[in-house]
Amino acid sequence: MRTILLLALVLFGASGYAQTTINGNVVDQNGEPIPGANIVIVGKAIGTTTDFDGNFILQTSEEPPFQLSITSIGYTDGLENITSNNQTLRVVLSEAQTFLDEVVISASRTPERIFESPVTVERMGIETIKNTASADFYSGLENLKGVDVNTNSLTFKSVNTRGFATFANTRFMQLVDGMDNSTPALNFPIGNLVGMIETDVLSVELLPGAASALYGANAFNGILFMRSKSPFDYQGISVSVKQGVTSQEAAGTNSYTDVGVRAAHKFSDKFAIKWNFGYLDGTDWAATSTVDKFVPGRTRDALNYDGINVYGDEVSTDIKDVAVTLEGLGILPNGANALVPSVEVSRTGYNESDLTNYTARSIKSDWGLYYRPIEGNNLELSYVGKIGTGNTIYQGTNRYNIANFFQEQHKLELRNDNFFLRGYVVSDKAGDSYDMVFTGININRSWKDDNTWFGEYTGTFVQATLAGATEEQAHAAARAQAESGRYLPGTPEFQAAFDRVIRNPDLSRGSQFRDASKYYHSDANYNFGHLWDWAEVQIGGSYRQYSLNSFGTIYTDADGPIDYSEFGLYTQVQKKIEMANEKSLKLTASVRYDKNEFFDGFFSPRFSAGYSLNRDHNIRASIQTGFRNPTTQDLFIGLDAGRAILVGAAPDNLDRYQRTFEVSGGGQLLGQPSSIVQTGRAAYENSYSAESVIRLSETGNPAVLEIANPDVVQPEQVTSVEIGYRGKVKKLVIDFSAYYNSYSNFLAPENVIAPYYGTVGDGALSVAAISNGDFQTYQAYTNSDVDINSYGASLGLTAKVLGDFDLSGSYTYAKLDFDRVANPDFQVGFNTPEHQFKASFGNAELFKNFGFNVNYRFSDDYYWEATFGNGVVPEFHVVDAQINYTVPSIKSTFKIGGNNLLGDEYFTAFGTGFIGSMYYLSWTINN
Known part of the structure; x- marks a missing residue:
């Protein structure tokens, strides 16, 4: 830290003297200020941004004459001539024609209009995030076309596209400023628990489908890119305070708080810093189902019962076998086992609500130092650090209370418009996390071990039978005797046993989840497009070193950490052929080679073509491959x-x-x-x-x-064929895509x-x-060598209606192509609705400073298959809405919103809590 502070002081002291000062104000066609607009000297990496009132001051050593480029997402670009010092400007930007003019980076690792992207891209910009009716930007992903969001917890949502969703979603990658934020212990991101602060989000881009040719392993079903605001472009202090309540039948009405703070400052054109802090606190969606996992009609008083959210009742045995053993030991008289039926009997379990307090919490912070050593050049060296901790619920093979989980990331990066070179480390600590299933099992065992419990049950059953009891009466007497003295929730004995169990990592007696794993990652990319005109050529590669350290509680690493590595190399060639009458053809070819130390290396190619009939109509087609290495x-x-x-x-x-x-x-x-x-x-x-x-x-x-x-x-592989169309017909914008996926070496536990x-x-x-x-x-x-394929299509429509109202809708179809009759025992885990429909209606400026937005989502029912359990997820309809009011005099926006306003509780995966409603009021300052 001392070295970093010293570097900051040196860089600050080295800042140059500004000779030219330009003042200005940027507004829209209605005269309303445009905050966050970028003002950049043409041909230089020198610039600034507008404040909340649209004002800016640019100081530079450049001497007039020169030109300023003024840009803001959602508006046409502006260009102003600077002819003298102390010049004052008033710049008017008009709204951009459509979202087709928005620029995306993820599809080809280079900036391009979303209109010309060779593959499907979904995007959320600053304005979309501001207007979302969801409680936060990450939840707003639910409204994107073709995107599935499965809710595990209030603080853990799993994003997926094109099928095969699980909470342990290792088929989907999530990057924050190029840095993978999956947890080393689990191999997948825990939603946004330790992710981004909303006030720092610049844009979110999502690529559905295979993207391994450029992004490597795990970019298999899709990849999510989150980009933060640069302190060179977005300065000042921004604050967001959100207060509300969550309402669920099982958990009641509970307070919800979400606070975000961003502070950024540009000391000069060479040095800038920023810092973010986020805090979220609420009560999780309680999971309280007592339906039997395997026989839904079986009640809790059944002999062999295993409730979905009841733990400890997983332990069962055939009491006939117990009787035989007791008879052999001389504890029961000879022939007693003949009185005992061959039936499975389970121990009595504890409700999940007895084993957790359902605290949902996230505390995270990140900071960055950014240095541009060459004036007039955007070469940038940066260091970024991120830490986060929190509480959430994770459902895998069992359900886990992730308590005081901690993750940190540190990144060094050197980049400009043509290349980047970055390296980072991601590490985690499990904190006080524990397995709730084993907590229930081992509280039972700490009171009375299994042999004793089943021995008492069987012995009492024999005695009751000899005394003339019916079989039903004998079972009731047997359970009453075996249960005598059981630790009851709320008693000191129960609490003492609970505390002992969750602190013990030995699963024969405890349930603690221990881990301190990490991975080191480096990647680089160089774009040769600035060196020649015939085509744009990129080369790049990545290397990752894993270090697993669960102390023998998860991995077989009781004798020390397990280390292994993998690497990949790729290249891409992109050529745009201009034709007459605004027609053009854009061809892209990529190939990547990957090698994990346990497997043979292999290639992942991608080829795409995009044909633009004119500025408003584009047809695209691609064939690409994806792969995912087996996880840790x-x-x-x-x-x-x-x-x-x-x-x-x-x-x-x-x-x-x-x-x-x-x-x-x-x-x-x-x-x-x-x-x-x-x-x-x-x-x-x-x-x-x-x-x-x-x-x-x-x-x-x-x-x-x-x-x-x-x-x-x-390794698992997929070949994906996709066709699509983007276009504009008068005021209607159309985005359509269809795909067919074929899998080989499908990864499936057996x-x-x-x-x-x-x-x-x-x-x-x-x-x-x-x-x-x-x-x-x-x-x-x-x-598996089973033939598994999937296919689907998405259609999105967006239009301005009734003057200035925004109306959009999307339909997504997804289908699994799998012969279940021929493979009745194979669990493929598609976990995706066949039909989805989403719609949005709103107006960001219904009247001066006032806007609103309403979102609707429909999901068809589908069958959920996972290691925790299988079952039908019923169809659901969800309505979210918000109204907002901006007060320019205090640089503030107030928003009142509600999620699931219909109040119909639903769930997106078997075994989780029902999702209730949320209502909130937010106050955002200077963002």
Whole structure:
């Protein structure tokens, strides 16, 4: 920090003396000020921006005459001649024709009109963000065409496009100023929990579909780009304060607060700094479903019950087996097991609401130092630091309370218009996070271990039966006895057990989630377009080094961090051919080579063509490929999730994971030892499919057993073909796209059963192991050879109606092409509605300083498949609205808004809390 401050002072002292001063005011055609307009000397990287009143002062050593370029998103460009010192300007900018004139960067890694983008691009600019009816800009992504946002928590929303959505969405990439903000431990971003401050957002661009040719692994289903405001262009202090309430039937009405502060200052044309701070606090959407996960009609008083949001009841056993064991030990009289039916009985669980306080919180800050060493040149050296902490709910294999999670990022970057070179590190700490499922399980076990509980249950059942009780009465008496003394929520005993469990990372006794992983990333790009005219050529590459450190709680890293790396190289050639009558053809070809140290290298090509009939009509087509490397969890996880042990498929991970298992009395009678050590290799080299073991239990026929022995995981690939059209017909703007995706090496976990003894397929000893209950269920990470394809289309329409009102609507169709009849046991996890419709109606200037906006979203019902559970997500209709009023005299905008105004609670994924309503009042100053 001392070095950074010293550098800042030196750079500040080195700033030059300004000789020419230009004063001005920038307004729209109605005379209203345009804040944040960019004023730049033509041909130089020297400029400033307008304040909230549209005023600016530009001081420069440049001597007149020269020209100023005045630009602002949503307005036509202005050009002014400067002929003397102390000149005063009044600049009038007219509204731009349509959004087709907006400039995007993400599609080709170079600035271009969205009209000419070779692929589909969705965009949110400053004005769109200001006018969104959503509570924040990140939630506003829900209103973009073709975008799915799944709500896991008030502070964790997962963005996805074109199918295969999960909360652990490793198919979608999220970049903030070029920096990946996925968490090292989980391999995906936790929404905007530790992301951007709204007052610092310049633009948001979203590319649906495969983008690996330029952006590498995980840019598979899409990529989200968030760009922040430069302190050279946007100066001053901006503040946003949002206060409101959330309303949910399960959680009631609770306070909601969201505060953002941005401070930026340009000391000179060479040096500028900025700082951001954000704070959000609220109560999460409570998940309270007591519906049985596997048999929806089963009630809570059933013998074997597993509630969706009830934890601890996952532990069950066949009491017939318990009776046999107790009889063999002499605890029950001979023949007692004949009185006990062969039925599964589960322990009594705890509601999720007993295991969390549903605090939703985000505290984040970032800062940056920016230095432009050469006057008149936009070469820039910058350092950016980001830290964030917060509380959220994450749903993966189980549901996790992510408490006091911490993530930090540090980036150094050198760039100008033609190249960038950046390096950054991302690290996280799990804080006080814990697994809520294992919390329920181990509170039960800390009070009474499983053997004791099931022993008391079975013994009481036998005694009650001998006393003449009916089977139903005997079960009731058995549970009452086994439950005697149980820790009840709200009691000191329960709280003490809860505190012990969530602080213990050993999942046999605790539930703490520990991690301090990180990754180092560097990437570079050079655009040769300024050196020749025949074509624009770019080359670039990236390198990433992972360092996993979960202390043995998630990964097989009990003996120290696991390090591995991957790299990629790419090139792109883009040529625009001008024709007569405003026609043009834009051709783009890209190819990327990637290599992970565990897999063979491979190429990802992309080719696109865009044909412009004139300024208002463009047709595009592309064929591109995407890939995603297996994640850190796919490779190195070693986690007992309760119903299965998750074992990653990295070559050395098969032996890194090992565990000792007790062999049953039946197994010992077959000559087996009392315990065996099994490694993760058993899942991949000596296993039956879990489905065939279920069929064995149903039929008793060993012939139905199927050998699994899944292959170790390889990278997944997709080939995507897309066509599209962008155009304007009078006042109507049209944006249409259609795609077809074909997947190979589809990554899909597979549940397998590994017997403690025998070799699968032997027809004897391994079958006996299964029959004796001497086996372990594993989740293996592998690739499927099942044919999986998907296709879809999106249509967006935007128009000015009734004078100056903005009306837009979009329809998205998505379809999975998969033969489920031929593959009944395969869970593909498409998790996407077939039909979606979104609409928006508003006016940013209904009358002077007053605007409004209304958004509507419809989602068709769809089936959700994930490791936590499967179920139907019903269709839903959501209306959001806001009105805003600007008070120029105090540089403020006030907004009153509401989300889900219809009040119909809904959910977007199986197992999460219902999403209620939110109402808020915001005050934004100088933004």
